[in-house]
Amino acid sequence: MTEEKLPLRSENYSEWYNQVIQRTEMADYAPVRGCMVVRPYGWALWENIQQALDKRFKATGHQNAAFPLFIPMSFLEKEKEHVEGFSPELAVVTIGGGEKLEEPLVVRPTSETVIGYMYSKWIKSYRDLPVLINQWGNVVRWELRTRLFLRTLEFYWQEGHTAHATEQEAEEETRRMLDVYTDFAVNEAAVPVIPGMKSATEKFAGAARSYTIEAMMGDTKALQSGTSHNLGQNFARAFDIQYLDQNNALQYCWTTSWGLSTRFIGAIIMTHGDDQGLKLPPRLAPIQVVIVPIYKNDEERGKVIPVVEKVQQMLTEFRLKVDDRTEVTPGFKFNHWEMRGVPLRIEIGPKDVEKGSVALARRDIPGRDGKQFVSQEGLAAVVSNLLKDIQAAMLEKARAFRDANIHEPKDYAELNTIVQNGWALAHWCGSVDCEARVKEDTKATIRCIPLENGQGKGKCIVCGQPAEQKAYFAKSY
RNA sequence: CGGGGUGUGGCUCAGUCCGGCUAGAGCACGCGGUUCGGGACCGCGAGAUCGAGGGUUCAAAUCCCUCCGCCCCGACCA
Numbered sequence: 001m002t003e004e005k006l007p008l009r010s011e012n013y014s015e016w017y018n019q020v021i022q023r024t025e026m027a028d029y030a031p032v033r034g035c036m037v038v039r040p041y042g043w044a045l046w047e048n049i050q051q052a053l054d055k056r057f058k059a060t061g062h063q064n065a066a067f068p069l070f071i072p073m074s075f076l077e078k079e080k081e082h083v084e085g086f087s088p089e090l091a092v093v094t095i096g097g098g099e100k101l102e103e104p105l106v107v108r109p110t111s112e113t114v115i116g117y118m119y120s121k122w123i124k125s126y127r128d129l130p131v132l133i134n135q136w137g138n139v140v141r142w143e144l145r146t147r148l149f150l151r152t153l154e155f156y157w158q159e160g161h162t163a164h165a166t167e168q169e170a171e172e173e174t175r176r177m178l179d180v181y182t183d184f185a186v187n188e189a190a191v192p193v194i195p196g197m198k199s200a201t202e203k204f205a206g207a208a209r210s211y212t213i214e215a216m217m218g219d220t221k222a223l224q225s226g227t228s229h230n231l232g233q234n235f236a237r238a239f240d241i242q243y244l245d246q247n248n249a250l251q252y253c254w255t256t257s258w259g260l261s262t263r264f265i266g267a268i269i270m271t272h273g274d275d276q277g278l279k280l281p282p283r284l285a286p287i288q289v290v291i292v293p294i295y296k297n298d299e300e301r302g303k304v305i306p307v308v309e310k311v312q313q314m315l316t317e318f319r320l321k322v323d324d325r326t327e328v329t330p331g332f333k334f335n336h337w338e339m340r341g342v343p344l345r346i347e348i349g350p351k352d353v354e355k356g357s358v359a360l361a362r363r364d365i366p367g368r369d370g371k372q373f374v375s376q377e378g379l380a381a382v383v384s385n386l387l388k389d390i391q392a393a394m395l396e397k398a399r400a401f402r403d404a405n406i407h408e409p410k411d412y413a414e415l416n417t418i419v420q421n422g423w424a425l426a427h428w429c430g431s432v433d434c435e436a437r438v439k440e441d442t443k444a445t446i447r448c449i450p451l452e453n454g455q456g457k458g459k460c461i462v463c464g465q466p467a468e469q470k471a472y473f474a475k476s477y
Numbered sequence: 478c479g480g481g482g483u484g485u486g487g488c489u490c491a492g493u494c495c496g497g498c499u500a501g502a503g504c505a506c507g508c509g510g511u512u513c514g515g516g517a518c519c520g521c522g523a524g525a526u527c528g529a530g531g532g533u534u535c536a537a538a539u540c541c542c543u544c545c546g547c548c549c550c551g552a553c554c555a
Contacts, residue, residue, distance in 0.1 A: 005516085029547095033546080085554090088554090089553080089554070110555090141554070141555080143553085143554065143555095144478075144552090144553070144554085145553090150555085151554070151555075155555075157555075204555090212555095223555095224555060225555090226555085227555070259555070260555090261555055262555095263555055292514095294514050295513075296512080296514095300513095326513095328513090329512080329513050329515090329516075330513060330514065330515075331513080331514085331515040331516055331517085332513095332515085332516050332517085333515095333516090334515050334516080335516045336516085338515095350514090351514075352514095359514075367515090477555095
């Protein structure tokens, strides 16, 4: 256990990020460069994310399945854009069981290809459609520069893969799942994301169209936090995913894919974290409430512990932890659990035993202002309401921060200034050249063309030509 | 992959330029005691083939050669 304070976010954001993760025991570096070990506390958060998403996937008619880790190299090569996009970051197995393989196997970077192959076997008739399958798993992409959770060689995610009879249905599915992600991000993680469409340069390799939810991190950089792709008929044609329609005519399917990864943990850390450490949204926090007993000696301990146990019994509906360690002081425990982002702390000491009270301290409001003393009676209801308040307050705070750092530039020079420390929302004519110029001049990219507030005529911020849409420009992770 | 930096107990580092006793410190860890409502303190203790390999030397963490890892900055990406 380390005692020192974290680096200040304002002084060294990336160092703050690294240390928060390691010191809260969310993850650690693995012996292989670029790989991470997700430790129990980080994985517990991921499990809560999984549950929140999986519930939504099931509610929208999807089923889970598992596809293989290895994909024949030739599969990747079937879709031209796909192979171009992914070949630089593939891990390839060439030896198996001591023998050189006849055909190299790719460790899946994503599963469109194997799943496409299977779908072509399974789908014969319009009666088989739609196919709505999701997979929870891991994938490998050989990244050169890695960061815990944000970009690692191997990461965990879910990938949904669906096949439909019509283009319209596929587009509806793509948008439906983007809505699911948005709902999850906003209402479970308190991360106020902006849903939008990716530009052609930023879209998924092989997609007709990509949608994204973009979140603003505490340093104002953007993080693509989930994506949903309308694959058109690209993979259906590459893998012969065909069906007979009502008129006995052979048709290609329309497919989609959508994914959200452990990267989202990074989004939670960087959206809510402060100089004290993590700040986890109550709905996803592995520990929602921590009880710290306070006593000076065995006599006081004898009085306090029974009350702690009583209170614990009252709060069984919450994910609760009692920190009854004797080797560290209460003050140490306060900092310990604050760094780990536990939304609510309950202190129970001799005074509380006397008065029938407890002390409550909110993680989202530091110091005395976030502390209150309440009666032990009816505590469950008070805690429940408080957790809801905290959840709402965190979302509101994140939203206010985001909005305060989004600006609409009047001219190109101003766009330049804005993206140095925030997001710019500006008209864009849609040309690749204008997009590329912004990137070259400022390092900022188009994060998305927002679904809301993205229309309306104007002039392209770069070239001055007429533009029908707006885009967010920002530096990103 | 290019440019820069760095490797010394679990962590952060000193020592390296100018070779020389048993390689130090703080934190973390173990034991004992005093503490305990915002990161306690004292005492004792355990823990290192100084990134790896080779060379120079009576003697190498320190000088020379080769290799490797990691970090930062750039080109590619969920």
